[in-house]
């Protein structure tokens with residue numbers, strides 16, 4: 001089992017008030033699964049995603065990633081987990097605007113201490129995989145939304161992570177680009193990458209093999225997908 | 228690391244105007260310091276050259292009374308206790324390891340009795356010298372001949388004049404063979420000497436340094452053997468030694484003075500009256516410590532300039548605060564970039580390194596531009612005011628390193644702030 005979250009609680013302290021955002025969330029994901037998380041705005045989807053992505057720690061609960069308890073790790077080890085095992089895709093792409101597509105994709109490899117030649121080679125391969133081999137030296141401002149998101153996906157997979165986390169990856173895209181993106185996700189999932197994706201759009205959620213609903217911080221499994 | 232430096236340049240380049248304004252404080256501070264240091268070094272080099280002389284290594288050992296040099300105006304003023312320096316004493320001095328050559332000379336400051344044709348030469352100095360004088364002092368024969376052994380043995384009434392005296396007395400006429408009367412004794416000019424052109428004038432006191440251009444009426448040299456022809460007696464002598472190297476000058480002077488002072492004690496014992504006058508501060512030979520005087524003069528010029536350096540340092544401080552300010556703005560601006568980098572696996576130390584590098588690159592560039600500007604300013608100072616300047620390479624290197632340090636110090640707080648940024652907070656902002 002690649003992700004095992006048990007009885008996760010997350011509270012935010014807002015002044016004197018404690019705001020519970022996640023309430024007893026348990027989620028188990030097997031290797032190679034493709035999971036969509038759906039829920040209304042403010043239900044705690046991003047909060048859950050940040051915990052899964054080792055960017056945040058829950059107030060209480062258990063979390064094992066690939067059989068390893070990650071909640072006991074220090075900052076440095078958390079950074080290493082993010083670098084090696086997780087790929088992130090964000091709604092608003094989060095590309096560095098001054099760097100070319102290739103440099104953006106190669107960035108995680110810089111942190112991994114990969115040599116420059118190898119770095120460029122692997123970044124190029126990742127861009128090929130997302131179908132952008134002819135946009136290698138383009139700056140983000142010279143790319144369309146769909147292309148930008150594909151660069152972001154190339155960056156997420158360049159370190160060959162086991163898990164791809166996407167927080168509303170199609171949120172800023174039109175339907176055609178969204179469909180292309182979902183085809184890409186499907187391809188990656190077929191290659192064995194575990195995908196956890198947040199979305200508002202039931203159509204998008206339909207691409208996933210498993211859909212999880214979150215409502216007001218509580219989670220529920222949907223029995224018939226894409227309902 | 229190299230990647231960081233490259234990215235820093237990229238960042239600086241993409242905000243050219245802002246980067247330049249940020250650097251400006253550093254540039255001005257470093258430029259002023261380099262200009263000041265160059266002037267200090269220039270002045271110091273000049274002082275050293277003028278005072279110590281380029282390679283002349285000459286140390287004057289003068290007779291002193293109560294610490295002041297003895298100037299002999301008339302026979303009655305000769306302090307008892309000093310003697311003509313014996314050959315044996317000269318040999319002892321020459322045997323010193325630090326001494327290359329030694330010479331002794333008589334000197335009279337008043338040459339009122341000196342005439343050429345009908346004009347008196349009241350300003351010229353008169354010196355009775357031994358065989359080694361010209362060699363030791365680095366004087367070069369220009370025309371005529373040097374003193375030879377017969378001049379000393381047979382008391383020839385011959386005169387060698389320096390180029391200044393020759394010019395004063397004879398103008399454009401050929402000095403050789405001219406008759407100069409000294410206390411009504413006719414002397415024939417047989418040669419003219421001059422300083423080596425490469426050699427700076429040997430100046431032995433601070434006051435001389437200041438008047439040396441005005442103080443040049445020339446010197447007339449006769450043999451020490453001929454001295455009693457004019458003044459009736461052998462008179463005590465000042466001594467000049469040439470040290471083996473510039474570093475040996477102090478030691479050569481002190482050791483030679485010690486040997487000479489031993490001869491005073493010896494004469495004191497033999498003569499009742501000088502025992503009394505020789506007691507207390509009394510009379511002694513004293514080496515003119517040129518190196519020390521050069522240092523004093525250099526300290527004097529450095530002291531004023533050091534205050535200027537402090538003022539320039541304030542500009543560096545202000546520049547540093549400017550860098551800190553811009554870095555803080557930059558961290559705020561790039562919050563989402565920092566958040567993203569952390570999300571995809573950058574460590575705290577990586578972010579810290581990136582921002583510190585950026586600050587250091589920024590201020591180092593400021594430092595380099597500042598050094599270049601400072602050198603330019605020094606050149607302009609030199610052109611406009613004629614003050615000597617010399618660019619010091621170590622000072623330039625230190626200046627650049629120092630500006631880098633300023634970047635690291637003042638960039639530290641913003642960098643720590645960036646490194647500690649919460650990635651979720653950062654990504655949430657748009």
Ligand SMILES: Nc1ncnc2c1ncn2[C@@H]1O[C@H](COP(=O)(O)OP(=O)(O)OP(=O)(O)O)[C@@H](O)[C@H]1O
Nearest residue numbers: 012013014019021040041042043044045046047048
């Ligand atoms: N730092 C915080 N301090 C206080 N409350 C917070 C903080 N971060 C999130 N919250 C609250 O937690 C709740 C869940 O936020 P979250 O971002 O997870 O929602 P979401 O499901 O991703 O919504 P959306 O679909 O709009 O992105 C919200 O009510 C939000 O106000």
Ligand SMILES: [Mg+2]
Nearest residue numbers: 045046047167
């Ligand atoms: Mg969200």
